[in-house]
Amino acid sequence: MPRGDWHRTLEAKVRSGGRLALEEGLALYAEPDLAWLGGLANLRREQAFGNQTTYVVNLHLNYTNxxxxxxxxxxxARRPGEPGAYEMTLEEMVERIGTLRGVPGAEVHIVGGLHPKHPYRFYPDLLEALHRADPGVHLKAFTAVEIEHFAGLAGRSVEWVLEDLKAHGLGSMPGGGAEVLVERIHRKLHPTKIGPDRWLEIHACAHRLGIPTSATMLAGHIEMPAERLEHMDRLRQAQDRSGGFLAFIPLRFHPGNTRLAGLPLMSDEQVLRDLAIGRLMLDNIPHVKAYWVMSGLQAAVRAQWFGADDLDGTVVEERITHMAGCLSPAGLAEENLRRLILEAGRQPVRRDALYRPLEPLPVEDEASCASTS
Ligand code: SF4
Incomplete structure (x- = not known):
C-alpha cells in the first residue's frame, strides 16, 4: 500500500478507537516520518486527556543497593563492603518522608536491591513505619523482582506476601524489573532474576488483590524492535485480562558503569518513538508516562506531543540511574516540573498516586509548591 494510503488508514483506525495489529506497530518502528508518528500518538492522547499533563509530587527511596x-x-548493585555500597535505616527513611508532610496526593516510590541479610519482616516493618509516620502519603513499593525475593525469604507464596504488605500499607507497585518481556533478553541480561512469565504472574496476582501497578520497558540495549512489540503485546494481553496496570513507562537504558558500557546511549528520537508506539499499541493502559530522569528534560518536554500524558514527578532523590552516569538532576522542585509542562504548551495538573487530578489546588498548596526539593 502506498505510504500516504497507509497513513490515512492508520489515522482512521486511531480516530475510531481501533486496535493496532502487531505488524502495524512493527511498521511504525520503521516509519521515517517521526513527526507524523508523534501526531498519530497525540491523537489518541488528546482523545483521553486533552491538553493536560499530570504529574505527582513524589520522593524516591532507594533504600539499599x-x-x-x-x-x-x-x-x-553492590556486594557488602564494596565501594559505593549503602543501606538506609528505618529512621533515615522516616525522616525523609517528613518532607512530604501535608502535601496532598504525595507518593513515596520505594525500590531497592535484593538485600543479602534482611529477614522478611524488615519489609512489612518498613511500610508500617512509613505509614505510621505519615498515613496521608501513598506507598508505592517493591518491584515484582523484590516481591519474588521476599516470598523466598518468608517461605510463603507471592499472594501471601502481597496480602501481608497490603495490610501494612502497600498502596501500589512500581513497574520495574520487566526489562523487555522476552525470554531471549532474560537469558542474556538477567538470568538470575525472574523472567517475563513470572513478572506477569506477580503483577496479575497484585491486580487480583486490588493492588494497582505500572509497567516499564527498559530499551536501548540488545533488544530488537520486534521484541519491543512482543513486550507491548504481552502487556496488552495481560491488561485485557486484569485491567490493573495504571501506566506504561518506557525507560531509556543508561549504559555507563554497567557491563554493557560499550553501547551507545539511545537517541532522543528513539525515546520518543517508544513513547508514541507505546501509546498506540497499549490502547487499554490509560496512562503513558515520560520519566524525565532517564529520558532527559528536553525529551520529556517533547514527549508530551508523542503520547505521554504524565511526567514523573518531583522524584527527589533518584540513585539508580545516576549511578549509571545519568546527567539529569536527581530531583525537580514542583515549580520546575510545572515549567517543563508549560514549556511544552500543556496545562500542568497535579495528581495523586492513582492518577486522580487534584487541581485546582487550594490556595495554601500553591504556596507550598516549591517546598519539596
Ligand atoms: S537490576 Fe539486578 S543487580 Fe541491579 S539491583 Fe535489581 S536485581 Fe540487583
Whole structure:
C-alpha cells in the first residue's frame, strides 16, 4: 500500500478507537516520518486527556543497593563492603518522608536491591513505619523482582506476601524489573532474576488483590524492535485480562558503569518513538508516562506531543540511574516540573498516586509548591 494510503488508514483506525495489529506497530518502528508518528500518538492522547499533563509530587527511596542479583545492565548493585555500597535505616527513611508532610496526593516510590541479610519482616516493618509516620502519603513499593525475593525469604507464596504488605500499607507497585518481556533478553541480561512469565504472574496476582501497578520497558540495549512489540503485546494481553496496570513507562537504558558500557546511549528520537508506539499499541493502559530522569528534560518536554500524558514527578532523590552516569538532576522542585509542562504548551495538573487530578489546588498548596526539593 502506498505510504500516504497507509497513513490515512492508520489515522482512521486511531480516530475510531481501533486496535493496532502487531505488524502495524512493527511498521511504525520503521516509519521515517517521526513527526507524523508523534501526531498519530497525540491523537489518541488528546482523545483521553486533552491538553493536560499530570504529574505527582513524589520522593524516591532507594533504600539499599546491596543486592544478591547480577544483572548485566545494572550500575546500582553492590556486594557488602564494596565501594559505593549503602543501606538506609528505618529512621533515615522516616525522616525523609517528613518532607512530604501535608502535601496532598504525595507518593513515596520505594525500590531497592535484593538485600543479602534482611529477614522478611524488615519489609512489612518498613511500610508500617512509613505509614505510621505519615498515613496521608501513598506507598508505592517493591518491584515484582523484590516481591519474588521476599516470598523466598518468608517461605510463603507471592499472594501471601502481597496480602501481608497490603495490610501494612502497600498502596501500589512500581513497574520495574520487566526489562523487555522476552525470554531471549532474560537469558542474556538477567538470568538470575525472574523472567517475563513470572513478572506477569506477580503483577496479575497484585491486580487480583486490588493492588494497582505500572509497567516499564527498559530499551536501548540488545533488544530488537520486534521484541519491543512482543513486550507491548504481552502487556496488552495481560491488561485485557486484569485491567490493573495504571501506566506504561518506557525507560531509556543508561549504559555507563554497567557491563554493557560499550553501547551507545539511545537517541532522543528513539525515546520518543517508544513513547508514541507505546501509546498506540497499549490502547487499554490509560496512562503513558515520560520519566524525565532517564529520558532527559528536553525529551520529556517533547514527549508530551508523542503520547505521554504524565511526567514523573518531583522524584527527589533518584540513585539508580545516576549511578549509571545519568546527567539529569536527581530531583525537580514542583515549580520546575510545572515549567517543563508549560514549556511544552500543556496545562500542568497535579495528581495523586492513582492518577486522580487534584487541581485546582487550594490556595495554601500553591504556596507550598516549591517546598519539596
Ligand atoms: S537490576 Fe535489581 S536485581 Fe539486578 S543487580 Fe541491579 S539491583 Fe540487583
Amino acid at each position: 546491596l543486592c544478591v542479583g547480577s544483572c548485566l545492565f545494572c550500575a546500582f
